[in-house]
Amino acid sequence: MSSFSPVSPFTTDSRAMRQLDVRRTWRCAVSLTITVALSFPVRASAQWYGGVLQADSLLASGRVATAESVYYATSSARPRDATARAALGRYLASRGALRPGAVLLEEARFFGGDSISIARVLAPIYSSLGDYRALAVLPASPLSPIERERARWLVSHAPVLEFADSVDTLHYKPLSDGTGVGIVSIGVGERSIDALIDPRVSGVVLRGRQAKRRAGLQSFGEDSSGVVAVVSELHLGNVTLSNVPARLDETSEGTRGASGALIGLDVLRRLAPTFDAVAQTITLRRSGQVALTTIGTRSPMLLDAQGLRILVDGRWESSASRTSGLLLSLHRWTLDAKRGVIILQ
Secondary structure, X not given: OOOOOOOOOOHXXXXXXXXXXXXXXXXXXXXXXXXXXXXXXXXXXXHHHHHHHHHHHHHHOOOHHHHHHHXXXXXXXXXXXXXXXXXXHHHHHHOOOHHHHHHHHHHHHHOOOOHHHXXXXXXXXXXXXXXXXXXXXXXXXXXXXXXXXXXXXXXXXXXOEEOOOOEEEEEEEEOOOOOOOXXXXXXXXXXXXXXXXXXXXXXXXXXXXXXXXOXXXXXEEEEOOEEEEEEEEEEEOOEXXXXXXXXXXXXXXXXXXXXXXXXXXXXXXXXXXXXXXXXXXXXXXXXXXXXXXXXXXXXXXXXXXXXEEEEEOOEEEEOOOHHHHHHHHHOEEEEEHHHOEEEEO
């Protein structure tokens, strides 16, 4: 009689269960590893972007010094992070540090930042710097083909500043209605035109049906925003600026005041202008420098695509607001763009 060793009905299943447990454990370990590997950069990235958002929020609430510290700290901790780099660059450029801001934005693009959004910020910065070589080859440029043609032309026809004395003074009419800083007479070629100083525009805009017929203009063609041009000689009192970017707008006659032209603060900022609303004069400085000893209350300012904003009683006021209009039309003040402040006297 053969011997018989009873086998538990659970023996085979237990072995299978152990093998299944091993496979499950292995899969869980792999899954956990992948989850950790994926979630860590997400958490780090979220924490990182949180620093930029915190800085943006602080700046929006008027806490400029704290916001600046957070922008720098966020960028310094991970200097190859495109988002943090771009945020610091935008901030510095808006406070008047155009060249450092441009370098940081260029680095942000190199580190993988969105070329289109970065180009939108860089284009007006390059224009304010007069760096038309960089503007002409800007990747993902927001410029129209005609504007790029003008930028290439300006590379070999660089703007020139003719300034007889160290300072020059000219008359202007201050405005308090928020349409602009004031009205100043400018010379285009041999003709004088009343121009509205408008922080919301870039360069010079010549308005009305007669704009194309004015002498002293180099026209490059028309795009969706009007005729792209250059003013060969722009006269501000005894100061002459050559080859100033301009736009001809035949559709805007009779709007935003009765002036025949608009002139942006980007044209005047390089001359560190002082506006004396009482004496109704503008003082321009050939050096573009404002002495540190200049007496007055320094209010932080932002100057970017949104125009001019001034920090008043802890709140940002646009140049078009009633508060800014009254403030700038009743005081003597200096645009110290290089230091990012308005000096009220």
